[in-house]
Structure formats: C-alpha cells, structure tokens
Amino acid sequence: MSHLLIVDDDPNTLASLARAFRLAGHEATVADHAGRALELVRTQSFDLIFSDVVMPDKDGITLLEEMRALGMTAPVVMISGQATVDMAVRATKLGALDFLEKPLSTEKLLLTVENALRLKRLEQENRELRARVGRHEIVWKSEAMRRVMAQVERVAAGESRVCILGETGTGKELIARAIHEGSPRRDGPFITLNCAAVPGELIESELFGHEKGAFTGAASRHLGKFEQAHSGTLFLDEIGDMHGVMQAKLLRVLEEGEIERLGGSGGIRVDVRVVVATHRNLEEQVRNGGFRQDLYHRIFVFPVVLPPLKERKGDLPVLVEHFSRAISQVNGWKPKAFTPAALEAMERYSWPGNVRELRNAVERLLLLAETEVDPETVRAALPQTGASRPSGTLALRVEAFERETIRAELECSHHNMTEAARALGLERSHLYKKCAQLGIDVKGMRRAED
Ligand SMILES: Nc1ncnc2c1ncn2[C@@H]1O[C@H](COP(=O)(O)OP(=O)(O)OP(=O)(O)O)[C@@H](O)[C@H]1O
Ligand SMILES: [Mg+2]
Structure with a gap:
C-alpha cells in the first residue's frame, strides 16, 4: 500500500x-x-x-x-x-x-x-x-593512479600472479578485489587471508585446512582458504610477514597446484589465482634473508605499485567528495561542502596513513564542521597541517609561508591586529584582507585600542 x-x-x-x-x-x-x-x-x-x-x-x-x-x-x-x-x-x-x-x-x-x-x-x-x-569503488584522478588502473585492467584479464605493493592504507586490498572483479574468475569467490594477523602455528590449517582429529581441538574437518577460493582468487595480504616455514609450504603449493589438508592423505588439486600484497620492501627482505628468493620469484610476476597519497594529491579532492558523500549517506547527515581553502590545507598535510587516514579525517571533519568544512576545521582535525613542509606549486608554497608568518605574528602580538599589521609593515585593512584570503580566522582578534 x-x-x-x-x-x-x-x-x-x-x-x-x-x-x-x-x-x-x-x-x-x-x-x-x-x-x-x-x-x-x-x-x-x-x-x-x-x-x-x-x-x-x-x-x-x-x-x-x-x-x-x-x-x-x-x-x-x-x-x-x-x-x-x-x-x-x-x-x-x-x-x-x-x-x-x-x-x-x-x-x-x-x-x-x-x-x-x-x-x-x-x-x-x-x-x-x-x-x-560504492563500497568497492575506486576513485582517482591523478596521472599516477591512471597508470595504475590501466595496469590493473590489463593484468586482471589474465591469470598471472599479481603482487601489490604500497604503504599502509593506499588501497591494496581494494585493488586486489578490482583485479578479481575484472577477471574471468569474477563469478568465483574472492577469499582473503591476512598473513600478519594469523598466529604462526595456525596459518597452515588456515591456508590448507585440516581433517577431523588432525590436532587437539580439530573437532571437525575444516576447509582452508585455498579450497574456499577454488575457481576464484585468493588474496594473501601482508605476505612479507609470512613465517619462513610457511613460505616453503606455500612455494610447493604454487609449484604443484595441489594442497594437502593437515592430517589428510594425498593432494587436492585447486584452481586458484593468487594475488599477494605487502607494505614491506620484499627485495630488501630477500637480500637480508627474511623472505625466500624462490618464493619471491614465484609471486613477483606482475608488480602493481600504489603510490602514497602525498605523491598523488590530484586524487585528494575526488576522494574527499567520495568519502564525504558516502559517510553522509550512511549516517543520514546533511551533506557539507569542503571549501577550496580547506582542500588546499588538506593537500599540504603529508597523510602518513594514506587513503584510510583521509577517510577517517573526512568523517571527523564532517562531525566538527558547523555548516561547511573550512581551513579552521581542517587545522583543528589535522594538527600537523601548518607544520608540514609546504609542497605543490610555488604560489601554494608562498601562500603557506605567508599564512604561517601571519599566524605566528598574530600569536606574538596576542591577537592584536593593529600591532601585527605594524610589525608586518601592512595597513590593518590589508592584513584583514590577507587573513580572509588565506583562511585565517580573525574572529576574536583585537584592535590596538581594545
Ligand atoms: N582510490 C580509492 N578510492 C576509494 N576508496 C579508497 C581508495 N583507496 C583506498 N580506499 C579506501 O581506503 C581504505 C583503505 O584501503 P585498503 O584497505 O585497500 O588499503 P591497504 O593498502 O590494504 O591498507 P593496509 O596496508 O593498511 O592493509 C578502504 O576503506 C578503502 O576502501
Ligand atoms: Mg590491506
């Protein structure tokens, strides 16, 4: 009705x-x-x-x-x-x-x-x-990501093993899923195992499964990730954290295309495409003995390198918009705009946690902002913004320098506009104008006569 x-x-x-x-x-x-x-x-x-x-x-x-x-x-x-x-x-x-x-x-x-x-x-x-x-939508605009996405499209169509490299939060898991969804295996399962999150003694049964009674506590047969991923894709996340003994076992499975359940008798053929990811430098790990060279060659067939967010600032505005829309929709919040000056302030931050950190920051900013997200809100949510080394075009760097200089002067003069203007050799009205341009909040500032 x-x-x-x-x-x-x-x-x-x-x-x-x-x-x-x-x-x-x-x-x-x-x-x-x-x-x-x-x-x-x-x-x-x-x-x-x-x-x-x-x-x-x-x-x-x-x-x-x-x-x-x-x-x-x-x-x-x-x-x-x-x-x-x-x-x-x-x-x-x-x-x-x-x-x-x-x-x-x-x-x-x-x-x-x-x-x-x-x-x-x-x-x-x-x-x-x-x-x-939308949950798996990959958003990008930068040239660096365009190249990555072109690679992803090409490699997805085939069967080669892919190794995704990138700092934490750059979107490795998202890319792994995109490779699966763009591949002929898309109707099969996409199974994930985070090698860093499973304790060493459990990882073998997680990967290959076990028969009932294989060890104390194995009350029933358990299918491992390889069998669960049959006809689909197995994503081994944080492969660089895999234990040496397991590395040897994984190598054998990749070579033979067969797994054996713990306590089982005989190999089981599995048809699985393996995609791996790590935030570590695998080559260096191979050099210092932390990662087996033979396994490295097996999995490092097609590397996809995700650049850190600070090297693809062009993606920032579209990511902000994407997250802002998604977060507002899920929470039933009224959408709030990010001012251009706020986006610029965000671009100056170094984003060590990459896209994941950006997503969390957007959520925080939407909560903090009254009507729109302005540079003041950004500064409140990202304390490092002002302190981080300016990057980008000369004009942006000069602007960042001006902003910091004026802010420091205002601090010294205890937020007295007349005094700060005098120290900076500016007309007071000019200083007000500059502050407005640079997104410096002058509410609560004092004049000389106050
Ligand atoms: N280009 C992108 N477009 C949209 N969302 C993205 C993008 N990149 C990353 N994300 C989102 O950022 C978060 C982190 O991504 P993901 O988990 O794939 O990163 P990761 O590299 O696997 O991180 P970690 O190394 O910490 O495991 C996720 O919520 C993901 O959906
Ligand atoms: Mg991940």
Missing part, C-alpha cells in the same frame, strides 16, 4: 480522487489548500503527490518549489484545468513527474500512480546497488 497526498481547492475533485485511490488499495490524504499540504509534508512522508495548479492561496508550482526546499523528494504529478505550456515547463524543471489535464479519467490516474511507484522502486534499487558497488 502506498501513501498518496492530493492537493486541490475543489472538494469534489478531492473526494473523487481519494475514493478512486482508496478503492485501488492506496492510502490517500487530502489537503484543500497549499498551506495545509506544506504542513503535511513536514510531518509525514508520501510516496506520491498529486497537486492542482491553480489554487487561491498559492499556485501548485510555487507549492512544489517550497516542498522541494523543505527537502521533500517524493514524486509530484501536477493536475490542471487550465494548463499552459509555460506552466508545464516550469513544473518539469522542478522535477514534476507528469502533467495531467482535467477532466481526469480514473484509468489514467491509476496508471500514473503505478508508473510513478515503479519508478520510485527502481530508483531505490539503483541507490542500493550504488551503495553496494
């Missing part, structure tokens, strides 16, 4: 529409003037709204405008006895779904309801789909 709202100043139209909708199994609420309709949409939610155009207190198009301004998203169908093309155009621009002319046929009305509700369902499904896909 759907909840419909009918707005019309003519009591006969209201009664006959309400009756037709109720007979068709819908719930119908009526409003005999625009003001009443506004009251209703403030407190109730409707699946579809029918509104007359010509009404004494307010015309239907202004009503639609005001309902949209209140954040009402339900589809609206306009009905009119004296529709003009101009009205129809205005209504369509405001997102009216349809424009029906009086007299209305019941058949046409019910068909309109059906179509509108189907469209609403489709939109809802699309939103859910996007939210699901």
Whole structure:
C-alpha cells in the first residue's frame, strides 16, 4: 500500500480522487489548500503527490518549489484545468513527474500512480546497488593512479600472479578485489587471508585446512582458504610477514597446484589465482634473508605499485567528495561542502596513513564542521597541517609561508591586529584582507585600542 497526498481547492475533485485511490488499495490524504499540504509534508512522508495548479492561496508550482526546499523528494504529478505550456515547463524543471489535464479519467490516474511507484522502486534499487558497488569503488584522478588502473585492467584479464605493493592504507586490498572483479574468475569467490594477523602455528590449517582429529581441538574437518577460493582468487595480504616455514609450504603449493589438508592423505588439486600484497620492501627482505628468493620469484610476476597519497594529491579532492558523500549517506547527515581553502590545507598535510587516514579525517571533519568544512576545521582535525613542509606549486608554497608568518605574528602580538599589521609593515585593512584570503580566522582578534 502506498501513501498518496492530493492537493486541490475543489472538494469534489478531492473526494473523487481519494475514493478512486482508496478503492485501488492506496492510502490517500487530502489537503484543500497549499498551506495545509506544506504542513503535511513536514510531518509525514508520501510516496506520491498529486497537486492542482491553480489554487487561491498559492499556485501548485510555487507549492512544489517550497516542498522541494523543505527537502521533500517524493514524486509530484501536477493536475490542471487550465494548463499552459509555460506552466508545464516550469513544473518539469522542478522535477514534476507528469502533467495531467482535467477532466481526469480514473484509468489514467491509476496508471500514473503505478508508473510513478515503479519508478520510485527502481530508483531505490539503483541507490542500493550504488551503495553496494560504492563500497568497492575506486576513485582517482591523478596521472599516477591512471597508470595504475590501466595496469590493473590489463593484468586482471589474465591469470598471472599479481603482487601489490604500497604503504599502509593506499588501497591494496581494494585493488586486489578490482583485479578479481575484472577477471574471468569474477563469478568465483574472492577469499582473503591476512598473513600478519594469523598466529604462526595456525596459518597452515588456515591456508590448507585440516581433517577431523588432525590436532587437539580439530573437532571437525575444516576447509582452508585455498579450497574456499577454488575457481576464484585468493588474496594473501601482508605476505612479507609470512613465517619462513610457511613460505616453503606455500612455494610447493604454487609449484604443484595441489594442497594437502593437515592430517589428510594425498593432494587436492585447486584452481586458484593468487594475488599477494605487502607494505614491506620484499627485495630488501630477500637480500637480508627474511623472505625466500624462490618464493619471491614465484609471486613477483606482475608488480602493481600504489603510490602514497602525498605523491598523488590530484586524487585528494575526488576522494574527499567520495568519502564525504558516502559517510553522509550512511549516517543520514546533511551533506557539507569542503571549501577550496580547506582542500588546499588538506593537500599540504603529508597523510602518513594514506587513503584510510583521509577517510577517517573526512568523517571527523564532517562531525566538527558547523555548516561547511573550512581551513579552521581542517587545522583543528589535522594538527600537523601548518607544520608540514609546504609542497605543490610555488604560489601554494608562498601562500603557506605567508599564512604561517601571519599566524605566528598574530600569536606574538596576542591577537592584536593593529600591532601585527605594524610589525608586518601592512595597513590593518590589508592584513584583514590577507587573513580572509588565506583562511585565517580573525574572529576574536583585537584592535590596538581594545
Ligand atoms: N582510490 C580509492 N578510492 C576509494 N576508496 C579508497 C581508495 N583507496 C583506498 N580506499 C579506501 O581506503 C581504505 C583503505 O584501503 P585498503 O584497505 O585497500 O588499503 P591497504 O593498502 O590494504 O591498507 P593496509 O596496508 O593498511 O592493509 C578502504 O576503506 C578503502 O576502501
Ligand atoms: Mg590491506
């Protein structure tokens, strides 16, 4: 059952529409003037709204405008006895779904309801789909990431082993998943094992499984990650942390394409594509004996290197927008904009935790900001911003230097604008202007006479 709202100043139209909708199994609420309709949409939610155009207190198009301004998203169908093309155009621009002319046929009305509700369902499904896909969506704009993504696309299509390298939080797991989803194995499973998170003595049974009674506590047969990943992809995360003994066992499996469960008798063939990742320098580990050279050659077939975020600042604005939208949607928050100066301040930060740190920072910033995220909010959430070495174009570095100089001077002069302006050799009005340009908050600053 759907909840419909009918707005019309003519009591006969209201009664006959309400009756037709109720007979068709819908719930119908009526409003005999625009003001009443506004009251209703403030407190109730409707699946579809029918509104007359010509009404004494307010015309239907202004009503639609005001309902949209209140954040009402339900589809609206306009009905009119004296529709003009101009009205129809205005209504369509405001997102009216349809424009029906009086007299209305019941058949046409019910068909309109059906179509509108189907469209609403489709939109809802699309939103859910996007939210699901969005979790694995890779967002980028920089040239460095364009090259990475081109590599990913090429390598995904084949069967070669891939080794993903990159600092913590650069998106290694996301890329591993993208390789699986872009591969002919996409309908098979994507199974992950974090080699650093499993204690040494458990990793063998995690990877290869065990038979019932294989060791104390093995109460039943357990399928290992290799078998779970059969016909799909096995992602071995933090491979650089794998124990030496396990490295030897993994090497044998990769060479033979067979695993053996603990306590089992005989090999089991598995069809698995292995993708590995590490934040460590594997070559160096090989040199100092921490990683087997033969295994290194087996897995290092196709390296994909994810650059740290500080080397691809071009991705920052699109990532901020992506996370901001996703976080607001999940939490039901009203979207807040990031000012250009705030984004610049974020670009000056070094992001040691890379994209993961950025995601967490965006969430913090959205919580801290009153209306929009400005440089002050960024400074409150990222204490290092001001202190980090400026990077980027000369203009940006000069600007960062100016900002720090003025801020330091304001500190020295105990936030006295007149004194700071004098020390800097500037007119006070010029200093105010500079502060506004550089995003320095001057609220609460004092003048000489204070
Ligand atoms: N380009 C990107 N677009 C969208 N989200 C991203 C991107 N890169 C990373 N993320 C998000 O950042 C977070 C960290 O990514 P991920 O877990 O893949 O990094 P990682 O390199 O595996 O980190 P770690 O080394 O700490 O395991 C995840 O929430 C991921 O969805
Ligand atoms: Mg990871």
